Amino acid sequence: MKILAISGSARINSTNTAMLRAVRSISPANIDISVFDRLGELPVFSPDLESRPLPQMVRDFIDAIAESDGLIIASPEYVRSIPGGLKNAIDWLVSGEEIISKPIALLHASHRGDDMLASLRTVLATVSDRFTTDIFLRLHLMKMEPADVFRAVETSENRSKVQAYLQAFASFCVAERETAQGGNLS
Known part of the structure; x- marks a missing residue:
């Protein structure tokens, strides 16, 4: 199972990037997680x-999505909304096919951010018919340094939550792939 x-x-x-890296470090052996932390390198979207040939960074981002079985998105809230870099990245995906049927779940690193999460849920439900609100994990990591994030995620309580979240998402990805293929896995 390949998760981006x-x-x-x-x-x-970033707390979110550190959280995703920490989650990757404790993921079960059957789940391969790649962390994409280069949204700031994507050019501003323009139709x-x-x-033309897409800018290479955009092509790399789209290819990483296409090659994954599912997406996990973790984002801070900026001014009660989706950060511009994340919205820009999603805008680059709107005209393509890569995200339409891609399973997507959210992971959140703060006790705050509900306005951003609501906006992000609306955007993701618009661009993907396989975005799930049922699989969600919130860890209280706000304002922690990356090393502290790793220690917090690795506690037995959080490790258990993260692994259950990842297994639930992996199962969701498999079920969605089976549905898309008419019940036949290749």
């Missing part, structure tokens, strides 16, 4: 740029 975990933050010492 997208950090909605462009910060170098004019879609008619």
Whole structure:
């Protein structure tokens, strides 16, 4: 199972990026997680740029999504909304096929951020018919340094929550793939 975990933050010492890396470090052996933390490198979306060969960074991002079985998105809230870099990344996906039937779940690193989560849920439900609100995990990691995030995620309580979340999402991805293929796995 290949999962692409997208950090909605462009910060170098992002709590969300650290959380995704920590989750990757404790993921079960059957779940391979890649962390995409380069949203700040994507050019600003313009439909004019879609008619030419795509910028290489955009192509790499789209290819990573296409090659994954599912997406996990973790994002901070900026001014009660989706960070511009994450929204820009989603805008790059709207005209393509890669995200339409891609299973997507959210992972959140704060006790706050409900306005952003509501907006992000609306956007993701619009671009993917396989976005699930049923699989969601919130860890209280806000304002922690990356090393502290790793320690917090690795506690037995959080490790158990993370692994249950990942197994639930992996099962969802498999079920959605079977549904898409008419019940036959290839």
